[in-house]
Amino acid sequence: MRYVEEFRDPVAAKAVLAAIETVVQEIGATAEKPVHIMEICGGHTHAIFRYGLDRLTPKGIEFIHGPGCPVCVLPMSRIDECVEIAERPEVIFCTFGDAMRVPGTRKSLMQAKADGADIRMVYSPLDALEIARRNPEREVVFFGLGFETTTPSTALSIQQAAREELRNFSVFCNHITVPPPIKALLDDPHMVLDGFVGPGHVSMVIGTHPYDFIAETYGKPIVVAGFEPLDLLQSVLMVLHQIRDGRAEVENQYARVVPEHGNPVSLAAIEDVYEPRRTFEWRGLGEIDASGLRIRSKYAAFDAEERFGVGYGAGPRLVSEPEGCACGQVMTGRIKPTGCPQYGTGCTPEMPLGALMVSSEGACAAYYQYGATDERLEAVE
Amino acid sequence: MSTPVKPARLRGDRVTMAHGGGGKAMRDLIEEIFTDVFLPPGSEDQARLTSDALRVPGAQLALTTDSFVVSPPEFPGGDIGKIAVCGTVNDLAVGGAKPLWLSAAFIIEEGCEFDLLRRIVASMQAEAEKAGVRIVTGDTKVVERGAADKVFVTTSGVGVIPPGRDMRAENIRPGDVALVNGVLGDHGATILAARGDMALSTDIRSDCQSLGALVEAVLAVAPNTRAARDATRGGVASALNEMAEAAALEIEIDETALPLRPEVKGVCEVLGLDPLYLANEGTLVLFVPPDEAEAALAAMKELEAGRRATMIGKARSGRAGRVVMTTLFGGQRLVDTLVGEQLPRIC
Numbered sequence A: 001m002r003y004v005e006e007f008r009d010p011v012a013a014k015a016v017l018a019a020i021e022t023v024v025q026e027i028g029a030t031a032e033k034p035v036h037i038m039e040i041c042g043g044h045t046h047a048i049f050r051y052g053l054d055r056l057t058p059k060g061i062e063f064i065h066g067p068g069c070p071v072c073v074l075p076m077s078r079i080d081e082c083v084e085i086a087e088r089p090e091v092i093f094c095t096f097g098d099a100m101r102v103p104g105t106r107k108s109l110m111q112a113k114a115d116g117a118d119i120r121m122v123y124s125p126l127d128a129l130e131i132a133r134r135n136p137e138r139e140v141v142f143f144g145l146g147f148e149t150t151t152p153s154t155a156l157s158i159q160q161a162a163r164e165e166l167r168n169f170s171v172f173c174n175h176i177t178v179p180p181p182i183k184a185l186l187d188d189p190h191m192v193l194d195g196f197v198g199p200g201h202v203s204m205v206i207g208t209h210p211y212d213f214i215a216e217t218y219g220k221p222i223v224v225a226g227f228e229p230l231d232l233l234q235s236v237l238m239v240l241h242q243i244r245d246g247r248a249e250v251e252n253q254y255a256r257v258v259p260e261h262g263n264p265v266s267l268a269a270i271e272d273v274y275e276p277r278r279t280f281e282w283r284g285l286g287e288i289d290a291s292g293l294r295i296r297s298k299y300a301a302f303d304a305e306e307r308f309g310v311g312y313g314a315g316p317r318l319v320s321e322p323e324g325c326a327c328g329q330v331m332t333g334r335i336k337p338t339g340c341p342q343y344g345t346g347c348t349p350e351m352p353l354g355a356l357m358v359s360s361e362g363a364c365a366a367y368y369q370y371g372a373t374d375e376r377l378e379a380v381e
Numbered sequence B: 001m002s003t004p005v006k007p008a009r010l011r012g013d014r015v016t017m018a019h020g021g022g023g024k025a026m027r028d029l030i031e032e033i034f035t036d037v038f039l040p041p042g043s044e045d046q047a048r049l050t051s052d053a054l055r056v057p058g059a060q061l062a063l064t065t066d067s068f069v070v071s072p073p074e075f076p077g078g079d080i081g082k083i084a085v086c087g088t089v090n091d092l093a094v095g096g097a098k099p100l101w102l103s104a105a106f107i108i109e110e111g112c113e114f115d116l117l118r119r120i121v122a123s124m125q126a127e128a129e130k131a132g133v134r135i136v137t138g139d140t141k142v143v144e145r146g147a148a149d150k151v152f153v154t155t156s157g158v159g160v161i162p163p164g165r166d167m168r169a170e171n172i173r174p175g176d177v178a179l180v181n182g183v184l185g186d187h188g189a190t191i192l193a194a195r196g197d198m199a200l201s202t203d204i205r206s207d208c209q210s211l212g213a214l215v216e217a218v219l220a221v222a223p224n225t226r227a228a229r230d231a232t233r234g235g236v237a238s239a240l241n242e243m244a245e246a247a248a249l250e251i252e253i254d255e256t257a258l259p260l261r262p263e264v265k266g267v268c269e270v271l272g273l274d275p276l277y278l279a280n281e282g283t284l285v286l287f288v289p290p291d292e293a294e295a296a297l298a299a300m301k302e303l304e305a306g307r308r309a310t311m312i313g314k315a316r317s318g319r320a321g322r323v324v325m326t327t328l329f330g331g332q333r334l335v336d337t338l339v340g341e342q343l344p345r346i347c
Helices: A009-026 A042-050 A076-084 A108-114 A125-133 A149-166 A179-187 A198-207 A209-216 A229-245 A263-274 A297-302 A303-308 A327-331 A363-369 B023-037 B082-093 B112-132 B186-194 B212-221 B235-247 B262-269 B288-299
Strands: A035-041 A061-068 A091-094 A119-120 A139-146 A169-175 A195-199 A221-226 A249-251 A274-276 A279-283 A286-289 A292-297 B060-068 B098-109 B134-143 B151-161 B177-180 B227-230 B250-254 B284-288 B312-314 B324-327 B332-334
Touching: A009 A297, A035 A042, A035 A169, A035 A229, A042 A061, A042 A195, A042 A229, A042 A292, A042 A363, A042 B023, A061 A179, A061 A198, A061 A297, A061 A327, A076 A091, A076 A108, A076 A139, A076 A149, A076 A169, A076 A303, A091 A125, A108 A119, A108 A327, A125 A149, A125 A169, A139 A149, A139 A303, A139 B082, A149 A169, A149 A263, A149 A297, A169 A292, A169 A297, A169 A303, A179 A209, A179 A286, A195 A198, A195 A209, A198 A263, A209 A221, A209 A249, A209 B112, A221 A229, A221 A274, A263 A274, A263 B151, A292 A297, A292 A303, A297 A303, A327 A363, A327 B098, B023 B098, B023 B112, B060 B082, B082 B098, B082 B112, B082 B151, B098 B212, B112 B134, B112 B151, B134 B288, B186 B262, B212 B284, B212 B288, B227 B235, B235 B250, B235 B284, B235 B324, B288 B312
Parallel strands: A035 A061, A035 A195, A091 A119, A091 A139, A139 A169, A195 A221, A221 A249, B098 B134, B250 B324
Antiparallel strands: A274 A292, A279 A286, B060 B151, B098 B151, B177 B284, B177 B312, B227 B284, B250 B312, B324 B332
16 A cells, blocks of 8 residues: 555645645635636546545635546447447447446446346456457457546557457447647636646656646646545645746646656557547537547457447437536536536436436536535534 | 265256256255255254243344345355355344344256355355354255356344344434444455456455354443444445434544555555445444443454454434544545445546
8 A cells, every 4th residue: 555545644634734725825815716726537526525625625725627537528429329339139348337327318338238238347448358259259349438547458458459350359439538628628718717636647648748738828737646635635735836926837746656758658559549530529518629539440340430330430429418417517617516406306326317427536426425515514513 | 063974966066957846856956965064864844943042031033034146156255155144144143133043045057066055055054153053944946047146045044132132223322432343345345356357366355254242242241232233235334324314313434443454445446446335244333332332342352253343433413314424634525325336437
């Protein structure tokens, strides 16, 4: 547990919290006029509520929960296509666990499994590869999903399948990239953001330079952060220091893990296997230019879109969000999860209506599960 | 119990559909694998139960039943048979009953190896002897390949609650102290690692154990113990939520007090799971009045099953049915009831 316990040290945390309080006062931020800091990554959103950091930081800081949960931003049409592929009798459909509950227009993968589709939960695309080797008479499809963190492992599985000349393995590629949606958010004229806490796991792969535009073009500070509570608090403090000092830089709090220029092996695999899509749909945010990846034609044999004639290969199929669902507004920081009319009534973790209630890393699910609302967790007597 | 020496009648090494057909093959399976181990020769299928504990005026019977479908059926620290005995014994024990008799029903998948069944049955018998219970009746069914996962076991248990004992969650009062007997989440983490899906290599073993003696030891020194719950599926978080709801009280726990192995924390970090929701098979939560808490803790620590007993929180008036945790840093958050099962996250 090295590299974990020391980042959960309550004594160290108290000192950082005190420093945060001081800087917030120096900036003059208050509950009425707060500093808006977006944590881009759903893992950070989860950690904030899991450790109660939202209640420990001063009222002058308002966390805006960004679009960084790949399960949450997956459009319904893509889930529909997953179900469509999975329901073919010859297919074994392999997926990460937290994609199982995402609602499609007809059903979720979990419901499709109960209806008889052969859907298997895997922990890595390499598990799906092994299932393909063991079931040569079946079509094994891996649901490639996630940001730069998971993109390289899917690429490696495709390269491996090509080397082995596996004929029954393909990937339904829904990999997405972090920088374009941030740019889209910054271009939004309604956006009020003073700084960012950047996703550490993503930067493990891509390094810190892809965020240079945030500081250089938009003049906003960003600090790449680890996932332990102390990492988060230190990163918030670093963002606040930049705001106080009038600086806008890309800083790396997670230097113990994140190399400045990323991981060359992973980047090479990504470059070899994928190319950017012209555009990709994000749930709650709409189409964003160059924000998704598709499999290059040299690996077309392993592209489920090609093999089954679905997805963007068959033309975009936009599906509107459920009535009253305010996921898009929550993700862009315009309202809090509790400001959504469906929150906790029409939309709960048991019966999620919108994307942000699905995965525990979605802002609404984190709010609900950890009781961030006043009604569920008021001050203790 | 020694196994009577008889010529082996089972042919081959696996269960076939013939072993469920009601004929000679089925009788051979039942006698050679099950009754030769569980029952003394000459016993019939129906058990007639006698015990001095039943003759005490005011004594109550307790009955419980549970089905076990764990995959894989054998794992570090136990197997499906041991769990089936421990689970039912513990259900009785946390209700204040002295467990006495069990039934065991087996649903066996065609193709299941006889040797696996023998190991499971031997481990059930060993655990039953340890827990002081007898397996007195049972049932066997064979289903086609694919209709079950090797073997499923259902155990029912009967116990006797001595007069004057009343362990229900409604009895919990504000100020009562919450104790656990040991580390959390070992069973759930063991099963996750044993499934071999994640190339996780750990030394974690299931906490699978019977808790009858532990509960009796606590009650001997803390006679006003209010209630207990074994923290099985859904983990300690679910047990606490159930108790908070039944008692119509709020329960506050302290994250720094939660006993967790570093390996369990590690598995949870890798998979994005919360150890509070991981299953246990030998861990219980007890509520005792504050003036009996120290004695209860000391009594648990005397036993192997309670070596790492600790106080994790307390009940208080407040919002009924709510469980609140003070985090490492002094922040607070809700510990909600889990929706469905925990799903490992993407990254």
